[in-house]
Amino acid sequence: MSGLFEFNALSWLAIILVLLFGAAFVFRRVGQTVTGNAPKFRDMPYGAAFGYVLAAALLIFAVWYYLQPTVTDVGVPNAGVMFFRWAIHGFLIAAIAAFLFRLLGRSIGTAGSKKLFRTMPLTASFGILVILIYAFVAIFAGAIAPHGQAEVFGTANIMAGGDPALGGDPAFPLGTDQIGRDILSRLIYGAQNTVGIAFITTCLAFVIGGSLGFLAATIQGWLDELLSRGVDVLMAIPSLIFALLLMTIASVWAARLGVPLTVFMVLIIALIDSTRVFRLARAVGLNIVVMDYIEAAKLRGEGLGYLVFKEILPNAMAPLLAEFGLRFCFVFLTISSLSFLGVGIQPPLADWGTMVRDLAPFINFAAFAPTAAITPLLAAGAIALLTVAVNFVVDWMLHKSSGLKE
């Protein structure tokens, strides 16, 4: 059965490819004759022609698929079309919001910020907008969320969508989970818990890794040697694996000491990620300590603290800031993965990784009730959206500071 299907799919793919190649050939030839051998068509490689035709074919297919009815003839919802429409709408809304935000940034603010927004690509303004929204939701979660994060209601497993005919309830727009907690409220509180804990962890990793890295760069000698070799060893163990090992041990200690496991998790991940920060801080610091102004400060008789915090730190700010964004993403993903695996942030705190794991079985009902698949994907998408946004901003910052124009 499956073998037959694969053969069919493959042969269809081959037929489509051959047709596209033919179309590409025709497209190039027609372009040449119509434009009277314009250089664009005359020198066009067949590969590029194929690319144009493929893009056009994909665009036509996307529009055709978008216009398909959402309910089939027999009355079954056509889930694929619905998801596709949601994805297109989401993408368009995001693009328009980013465009409007950039427009807003260009017209208000100081001259400096206006200039910043003028040269900003759309992806970066989208990233900044998303980060601002997340920060707002995380800070005011208590005021925005309609219910408490651990509040249990009488009815469990209410469908998302709020349509009573499909098993929804207008009081719970995204439905309730297996034990009857409001999913919308938990998503909002998740911003506070997951993002907040990741932020604290990243800050801690930077304080540890950054200060030790600068210290190693300033003092050098045996301390540098010792710290660097230690970091080498810790970095030889894959970070998620090491985190899982340490969490196993921490879970026993947490139960014995009565300290929440989450505190241990913050410390463990901060320790593991501080090794990466140490590497960067030391490398940047080594480039700075050979500068003349450091020599001058040393001759003035300044102390170690002054050297590290007043001379090195301000000059290392730009690379450290970009690293902070990337490091935050890694920490955030590690915490989410740990929670997803069941050893991270512990209930009753609402957390996106845990929510994905708990709500994942709903995906299997997507063919009959498309709204059922929304909630686990929303929780996972919330994680993805923030890391994508931070990456967009960091990408832009690096591109700007490196002066790369390619």
Add this chain to the structure above:
Amino acid sequence: MSSILKIILQRLGLGLITLFIVSIVIFVAVNLLPGDFAEAILGQGATPESVAQIRRDLGLDQPLVARYLDWLRGMLTLDLGTSFAQLNFAKAMGGAGSVTVAEQIAPRLSNTLFLAAVTACIAVPVAVFLGVLAALYRNTAFDKAANLFTLSSISSPEFFMAYVLILFLAVLNPVFPSLSNIYEGMAFSERLQKSMLPALTLTLVVTAHMMRMTRAAIINLLASPYIEMARLKGLSPMRVIVKHALPNALAPIINVIALNLAYLITGVVVVEVVFVYPGIGQLFVDSVKIRDIPVVQACCLIFAAAYILLNLTADILSIISNPRLRHPK
């Protein structure tokens, strides 16, 4: 030739030393557990006599260094110890069943290697091909779309990708099964089909990074005089890149491929859990949850060894492919 051999031997020695120190770190970390294994095995129903009995059985009454050496010797002879959970189970069942860690890990390790191999077979050609294309058509709509897509897929968590793939390829269009129940004696095609979704998920995550690095490595070279020369000779852009730029960009590309295969080791844990793939990552997470220390320890060491080995390979390959690194001034 002898200089290459010398460098390789040097790196191998360094790798072995690292692995040795890592094994100490893992061993010490596990021994930070309050109480000891004996209490952990017996849990609530521990009586002093039974604790002492198990301690003697497992050699826990020995000093720390002796225990470490014992454990290390076991690791080297592939005797990874006895699984707590399996021991308890076997006791309850009357002494039957496999109780050694090695017996548990071996089939799962081969499953994971199979998954990694399938992923690599898909990901590496696709990534290099797309990377070359992106470098060839840089700053076009194709390049920008590829940049957007790769950046998004690098930054998304693996389980997000996994569930999106499940939604579209298993639930809405049942092409592949969403649960990868692999068992021994399965036909190769069926096995391939069942492990396709986890492999695709890993491919998505890994390809993006490799493709970006391929593109960056090639673009880095495009400003060099000899590329300018090739272009002025009238070669086609494709030929310039494939014949002139690609061989010189090979070192960074090989490096990033090996690093990404090393990354697969961590990614595999989450993906195996999502698809219930019976690999070593799944075993590791399960053992972490029930605190089956010998299994956790052994898995951790295997992951670390694979990670170090792949990093080492990347190092050596980049030295071999770059004559300048072979003769350090």
